[in-house]
Amino acid sequence: MISMFPDVSRGTTNVYAISSESFIKNPYIYHLPGITPETIETCSRLLQHNHEHYHIFFNSEHHFHNHATHYLLAALGLGASSHTLEHIYEQQKQVQQPIRPLHDNKDFDVNKCLGDENYYGNYLEFFKKELESEKYHGNVEDLIEDYLFNKDYLDLVFNGAYHPFIHLGYALEFQVKIMAVEGLAMAAVDRVNVKDVLKHLNYDQNKDGNKTALEIIELIIKDQRFDDKVFYNDDATKVDKLLERGGGPLIAEYAQMWKCDLDDLRQASVLVNTAVIRPKKALRLDFFLMHATTSGLFIDIFVHSLKKTENQFKFLKAKFAIDLLYYVARGRPKLNVNYLLNEYQSSKEHSYSDVQNPWLPLIDKCLTHQDTHVVKTIRALVYAEKFDSAQEKDKMSYLKIAQMVMDALFPADKKQWSHEGVGWEEYWKTVEDS
Template sequence: MAIEGLAMASVDRVNVHEVIKYLKNDQDQVNGKTALEIIDLIAKDQRFNDKVFYDDEATKADKLLERGGGPLIAEYANMWKCDLDDLRRAGILVNAAVIKPKKALRLDFFLMHATTSCLFLNLFVQSFKKKENQISFLKAKFAIDLLYYVARGRPELNLNYLLNEYQVSKEHSYSDAQNPWLPLVDKSLTHRDEHVPKAIRSLVYAEKFDNAQGKDKLPYLKIAQMIMDTLFPDDEKDWTHEGIGWDEYWKTVEDI
């Protein structure tokens, strides 16, 4: 799988260089900000207002870069304290925490990749012998996550709703199972879109690798169950591609 991933990377789009080339290969653990702190700053930054729009017909990330968004993204990526666990958690929350109270569940297809791409972070970081290469890799991954966060409309992250208020459906709680992950994974494999089991797999491994304890640890199982609630039944539900951060999109989503 690592070989396949490297092969895909070698032929992937090159315009992300308009972000990568502005990154600084340093690490400021004293003054650096967490990923969520940076995302909050980006959500409030009006400089992005004219860089990408809900009704952009072409790929929104491409439009964002064409309009000069690359240096702004890099500016924020360079503020980051560069921590693997912090990056993994942000990659999950930037996807999962976009759900809204009193609205039907929706998840963004592009932000989902911020979660699935976290799967091999530990493997790649450990393969780099030099600290500077580890930092360069992590910062590039974070910068691209930020790129797509902005391109999808800088959605509000409703962390309290996701982590504390959202109630998982009985269908996916598997409260009688000794290990609820097992039936959850089994059902995810039946979905017509392979991205669903990929997302669930990433959460399984994230729970394993996360060194946080107690309340500081994300409820990975609950997040996986919420994803299943969002995407099943699979003949009726799917990821959204419209741009989940814009009010125009949420006006089309039914109230609950």
């Protein structure tokens, strides 16, 4: 277990490495071979350095998130060496901004300062004290569950394109205390942009829906009520515009139809990102839909950390609703599932047909990409293959999907994620034929 807080009694910082038992005994945690006491110590030290020196945003104006910790833990989980971890952190440090001095406590109110990133440091200190209080006794799971479901943080953790949720997912997976307080502090100061969806959801388990995720997506594609809610020329994430124009209640309406199912949600979180590719067009994957996949890695981890079944249900419904939100905001792209799974042919470079286990060289190569999202996407697909308990006929080839992702993002200096919106014909007219 990584447990890193200042040891005030000695004026130094205690760094406790991850105990292998913390994940070996947990059937919902999965790491590849390669994690050693040395790599654990290296990762612990780098996480601590980031915590003490850098803000949660590396760009305050746009609220671009500090991904250093995500990158380090994703790489550690894939068995990266200490040298690789050091290289990752040196690269990530180049863009970070320093954490700012604390505001005077008389100016800080835990409820009134929500959404103000200038108070990030104050929220860090607040949640550190909360976690170590008599109520939580250092228990990361108890702190997170209480704040999400008893203190109205559920919508906050899905703000900022899932990033607080992803941060908390790593905290739960690796039992990192500083990641738990960072994740809640990030949720407190990130932009509020999903509440107008979740407030319309009915979380009564007796009123669960009866449709699968893909059935609902097909209905959304045909629903003309979305036509004037978001446009190709809208700026950036397009989520804000969608919600400003009344998209929230419509998203909730469709989320309500969903039959709550963990496997279905995990598969959908992969397909809304990867099945947008088109025959006879160069591969393009959407930057924002990709976050549905990278956050999907933590579905199992989160669900099994929650003690109350009603909270598990509420969490799954909320995650699905946010996946739908981003799907609509990116233009409701047609999902070419059959093409992806049955017709797409992986490149020779990433099919690794001459090796016994194609996953191994693929994972090794993904660790060389400078974009943390590539490593996180591949790791989410590894997790999906491990934990997908769907019937055999309904299982997906996550390896083939991973090979396609590698085809889409390599070579790293020539290919990147699409930011324009893959659901619009205007965008695809700009994409070269394959």
